[in-house]
Every structure is written in structure tokens, then in C-alpha cells.
Amino acid sequence: MAPLSKARTALAALREDLAGDVFAPWDQGYDEARRVFSALSDRRPAVIARCADETDVVRAVRFARDLDLRIAVRGGGHGLAGAARVDGALLVDLRRMRRVSVDPAARTARAEGGATLGGLDRATRPHGLAAAGAHAPAAGAVGLAGFVLGGGTGRPDRALGLAVDDLLGVELVTADAERVRAGPDEHPELFWALHGGGGNFGIATALTLRLHPLPGFSLTLLLCPPWLGPALVRAFREVIRAGPDAVGGEVTYPTAGEPVYGALLTYPGGQADLRGLAGPLLALPHEAELTGADALRLLGCPPGARAHWSAECPTALPDELVDVFCARARALSVPGGSRHTLFPLGGAVATGPVPAAYPVPYRDAAWVVRPFAQWADPADDERALAWVRDARADVRPWAGGAVCLSLVGDEGPERVRAGLGAGNLLRLEKVKRRYDPDNVFRCNHNIEPV
Ligand SMILES: Cc1cc2nc3c(=O)[nH]c(=O)nc-3n(C[C@H](O)[C@H](O)[C@H](O)COP(=O)(O)OP(=O)(O)OC[C@H]3O[C@@H](n4cnc5c(N)ncnc54)[C@H](O)[C@@H]3O)c2cc1C
Structure with a gap:
């Protein structure tokens, strides 16, 4: 635990530096900012950093590392896993980072880390394109990154496949506040691990996804x-x-x-x-x-x-x-x-x-x-x-x-093991060790670094 004076100075600097908003427990807006889908999850982060862009995310991670805080990530706020560890953590809230851009010729979309399934669907539809998963009825407010990186499935997936299979690249801020782009040719092990390993390896500030011709469901x-x-x-x-x-x-x-x-x-x-x-x-x-x-x-x-x-x-x-x-x-x-x-x-x-x-x-x-x-x-x-x-x-x-x-x-x-595949675990733990050796990102279905 950092001394109080150091924490105060760091918090003041974070407020100054962030383009987005910072909420400490005594701030107006803190209670609204910590609210998630389920009211059963009544968690009290030490600080909430509502980031406006990737630079904010880097600053927030540095702040947490400086004060030795674990980091929780909020995309759409519809998850359950790791909630108990959010108390006392830095919560990086991505709900201001929801922009989606579509490249109709390449049939791809780039969605920021706080984009929702519904937001992606609304952006691709006018181009006659659809993303797997985003086409899911009744899950429009679910966070795209939480859903895709966690290997989520939507009802029309028997036609389009799992959204995670369409992942082409992930822009990530890692535990040491490095910006990394993971794709088939860049950080390929990390890219593999992000297909189901969720938020274990860093904060996804953007995802690039392959799109399908809108199938007229x-x-x-x-x-x-x-x-x-x-x-x-x-x-x-x-x-x-x-x-x-x-x-x-x-x-x-x-x-x-x-x-x-x-x-x-x-x-x-x-x-x-x-x-x-x-x-x-x-x-x-x-x-x-x-x-x-x-x-x-x-x-x-x-x-x-x-x-x-x-x-x-x-x-x-x-x-x-x-x-x-x-x-x-x-x-x-x-x-x-x-x-x-x-x-x-x-x-x-x-x-x-x-x-x-x-x-x-x-x-x-x-x-x-x-x-x-x-x-x-x-x-x-x-x-x-x-x-x-x-x-x-x-x-x-x-x-x-x-x-x-x-x-x-x-x-x-045991359920996490089964969810990731026992045969994949060692490989995932090695990726975790490389990108988050101190297990800073543990408010999730946690993979421990070997
Ligand atoms: C009403 C409802 C409907 C749902 N429907 C479906 C469904 O049809 N199919 C299905 O598979 N699941 C469904 N879910 C579950 C949902 O997909 C998962 O809980 C998912 O993790 C939620 O993501 P989120 O961003 O909304 O939640 P959050 O609580 O914000 O995030 C959950 C976890 O995902 C990780 N995460 C989120 N964003 C990022 C990011 N940008 N970078 C790194 N890590 C991140 C973090 O580890 C975080 O703890 C549903 C949930 C609800 C409440």
C-alpha cells in the first residue's frame, strides 16, 4: 500500500492528466460511475478512471502501477467474473471509448474497447455488413471486448460462427503501460491467447473484426x-x-x-x-x-x-x-x-x-x-x-x-480451466507471465502467470 501523501499526489496528477474523468469515493458521480448491469454487484473501487482515449488508458495503468493497485476493466458492465476483486482496485472504465469505424471495402470494423454489441451492429448495418455476435438479439448493451475476448456466443452464431473467430487484431495496453498491437504476425502468442483468455493480458483499447455480408436474418x-x-x-x-x-x-x-x-x-x-x-x-x-x-x-x-x-x-x-x-x-x-x-x-x-x-x-x-x-x-x-x-x-x-x-x-x-481448455492452460500461463507477470489484471476469470 502506498503512503497516503503519495496516493494523494498521484490522484491529483491523474485528475490533471486525464482527458476523461476521475472519480474517487468522495466525488460526486462516483456511485453512478461504479454501477454495473447487476445491482447485486455493489463494488467500491479505490478510484475510477473513465478514459477518453488510449493515452488516458496508458496514464491510468501507470497510476495503478505506481500505487501498486490491481486493475479492473469495465467495457459494457455486463460481466460477473472477478467482481469481488474490484473493491480497492483502479477501475478503468471504457464507456466513453465506444467509437466504431467500418471499412466497407475491406469488410472490417475497428471498434474501441468500450464499444457495445449494439453499437457495432448499428455501425455495420448501413454498409450491408454484420459482425458475428453483434447480431445477437437482446444483448445489444453487452460490451464487445468482454464478449469477443471471452469467447462469447450469440443466437445467430450457428450461421455466422463465433465472433472471436473473426478477430483480426487487438490494440492493447499491457500491465507495464506499453501499447501493443496483437495480430497474426505481431505478438502472435498474445493474439492467440486473446481468443478466449479475456482481459487477462491487458486493456484492449480497440478490436479489429472481420465482417460478413448482412445475411438478412x-x-x-x-x-x-x-x-x-x-x-x-x-x-x-x-x-x-x-x-x-x-x-x-x-x-x-x-x-x-x-x-x-x-x-x-x-x-x-x-x-x-x-x-x-x-x-x-x-x-x-x-x-x-x-x-x-x-x-x-x-x-x-x-x-x-x-x-x-x-x-x-x-x-x-x-x-x-x-x-x-x-x-x-x-x-x-x-x-x-x-x-x-x-x-x-x-x-x-x-x-x-x-x-x-x-x-x-x-x-x-x-x-x-x-x-x-x-x-x-x-x-x-x-x-x-x-x-x-x-x-x-x-x-x-x-x-x-x-x-x-x-x-x-x-x-x-476448475470451471476456468474447463472454460479455457486444460490443454491450453500452460500456454496461456506463459503468455500471462510475459505480458502481466504480477497478475495486475486479476479481476476476471483469472489465469495466473507460471
Ligand atoms: C443481459 C445479458 C445478456 C448477455 N448475453 C450474452 C450472450 O448472448 N452470449 C454471451 O456469450 N454472453 C452474454 N452475456 C455475458 C457477457 O457477454 C459477458 O459477461 C461479457 O464479459 C460482458 O462484457 P462487458 O464488457 O459488458 O462486461 P464488463 O463487466 O465490463 O467486462 C467483463 C470482463 O471483460 C473484460 N473486458 C471487458 N472489456 C475489456 C477491454 N476493453 N479490454 C480488456 N478486457 C475487457 C474484463 O476482464 C472484464 O472484467 C450477457 C450478459 C448479460 C448481463
Whole structure:
């Protein structure tokens, strides 16, 4: 711990030097600045540096190193991992760094470290282009860097592949405040590690991504009463099994409003083609069918409530698991925007341009079950957390051991190992030792330097 006088002088210098804003706990704006998606995460960083540009990020890292502070990074504020270590850290907040520029001829986008999935989508669409992941319905406010570097997956990924497979370059500020550009030919080991290793190696100030021609996605959301849940999940499974790889979507059971099951299908083709593929679902006596923006509105999760979630990746979806999933969905007792969701992987997720080459081992899993609890009253904390835990435990008999790290919080080192791939761990630890030997970046799914 640095002496108080040194800390005061350093803080005054940081306020002076930063083009962005600095918040200490006694400053107006500190409480707003430390707020994240889940109100359950009530963390108190020592200082928040809301950086305006890369130079600010370099200055903030120097400040933290000078005072021997660990560094937490905030992109979109939708993550869970490492939250407990944010107390007393320097929080580098990138939400002012959200600019996205598109090169339509090269079919690439450069997005700053605080850009969101929605922001990227809005920037690429007018050019008739799309980024994998950014096309994800209902995850528009999620941070792009947290999502991509953590190997995240969106619902249309069976058509476009994982966003991390489209990563062409990362501009990074490392633990010793060096600016580094990682790409296939520059810092190639670091570049490899950034494909799933998350925020372990530095602060990404910009990502360059390959774009796809906008595939003209159609989507439809069928709503069914709760008693039809198991039939709906089976029909959804059949549509995924029999349809082309590019069909994606999810089945979800939300608690907000009337209890109802929703089956979302996404397809890079016309609405008529999609309805043609949805036969087994359309044959069920559904209450409503929503398309486009109406469907997305129903799937959105507003920020600010208490929230917790997890995920398991079953290798198959037998009838027994369908019934267990539906029973757990109906046992959701916390009021609010909670939901129990399952969605398929496979398709372009499994094939990828370089299967198995990156530390994203869950790409071979068949399904993801995702309990997501959201509630308002602290008195419901225990019940909500227990529901998420139990929902995970339900799936374990069918889980192949793969973990989609972007969808889980702090669940122990074994889960982090599984999320990165035990076979990748030593290589990742070596990269960590080279770029962050003191483990300054440890408010995350942490990789320790060997
Ligand atoms: C409502 C909701 C919907 C979601 N939907 C999906 C989904 O469909 N698919 C999916 O895979 N995940 C989903 N997630 C999870 C989300 O992708 C991950 O939690 C992701 O890490 C969030 O990134 P963030 O920047 O928003 O969060 P933050 O909390 O800001 O960041 C999370 C972590 O990412 C790292 N990080 C973020 N930005 C940077 C950066 N610029 N440089 C270095 N490290 C950085 C840091 O380690 C940080 O601790 C969802 C989460 C929520 C709350």
C-alpha cells in the first residue's frame, strides 16, 4: 500500500492528466460511475478512471502501477467474473471509448474497447455488413471486448460462427503501460491467447473484426402456455435437428408478465423460408407469433436490477433433460425479469475457421442451458442464487465438462480451466507471465502467470 501523501499526489496528477474523468469515493458521480448491469454487484473501487482515449488508458495503468493497485476493466458492465476483486482496485472504465469505424471495402470494423454489441451492429448495418455476435438479439448493451475476448456466443452464431473467430487484431495496453498491437504476425502468442483468455493480458483499447455480408436474418418468436413447455422444447429440438445448420434460436421461459414459453428461431433467409422450417413448432397451439422488433423487445433484459446467472453445456438434449429443464423453469419463484433458457450450438460454431485452435473449447458442445435470475428485493437474494445453482446441478448428468466462460461468473478455478481448455492452460500461463507477470489484471476469470 502506498503512503497516503503519495496516493494523494498521484490522484491529483491523474485528475490533471486525464482527458476523461476521475472519480474517487468522495466525488460526486462516483456511485453512478461504479454501477454495473447487476445491482447485486455493489463494488467500491479505490478510484475510477473513465478514459477518453488510449493515452488516458496508458496514464491510468501507470497510476495503478505506481500505487501498486490491481486493475479492473469495465467495457459494457455486463460481466460477473472477478467482481469481488474490484473493491480497492483502479477501475478503468471504457464507456466513453465506444467509437466504431467500418471499412466497407475491406469488410472490417475497428471498434474501441468500450464499444457495445449494439453499437457495432448499428455501425455495420448501413454498409450491408454484420459482425458475428453483434447480431445477437437482446444483448445489444453487452460490451464487445468482454464478449469477443471471452469467447462469447450469440443466437445467430450457428450461421455466422463465433465472433472471436473473426478477430483480426487487438490494440492493447499491457500491465507495464506499453501499447501493443496483437495480430497474426505481431505478438502472435498474445493474439492467440486473446481468443478466449479475456482481459487477462491487458486493456484492449480497440478490436479489429472481420465482417460478413448482412445475411438478412428473419426471426420468429412463438409463445406457448406453460403446460405446453415440454412439447415446445421437443419441437424446437426437432427443428434444429432437421433444419440447415444456419437455423438458430432459443427456448426461454421468462417470469416477467404472464407465464409463457417462448421459442425463438433465427435464420439467414426470408420469413417464408423460416416458417417452412418451423413446422413442428407452428403445429403446436401457440398463443402468439411475434416477428422482428416485437420479438426482441420481449427478450430484452433491462439493467439495474439484482441479477445472477450461469450456464452448463449438455452434450445432448434427451427427453429426460427436457423435462428437468421445464420443471426448473416453472420453479422460478423470484419476481422480475428472470428466465430459464436453452439454445443450440453446432453449425458454424463447431466448424469455425480454425476448429480447436483457440482457447474456446466449448465450441464442440451441443446445447447451452442458461439460468438467468433477475429480481428487485434483497430479501430474494438467497432464493434466486439457489435457483441458479440448482438449475446448473440439474444439467450436470448430461454436461460434457465444457464451459462457456462468457456466460458464467466466479465458479472456481476448475470451471476456468474447463472454460479455457486444460490443454491450453500452460500456454496461456506463459503468455500471462510475459505480458502481466504480477497478475495486475486479476479481476476476471483469472489465469495466473507460471
Ligand atoms: C443481459 C445479458 C445478456 C448477455 N448475453 C450474452 C450472450 O448472448 N452470449 C454471451 O456469450 N454472453 C452474454 N452475456 C455475458 C457477457 O457477454 C459477458 O459477461 C461479457 O464479459 C460482458 O462484457 P462487458 O464488457 O459488458 O462486461 P464488463 O463487466 O465490463 O467486462 C467483463 C470482463 O471483460 C473484460 N473486458 C471487458 N472489456 C475489456 C477491454 N476493453 N479490454 C480488456 N478486457 C475487457 C474484463 O476482464 C472484464 O472484467 C450477457 C450478459 C448479460 C448481463
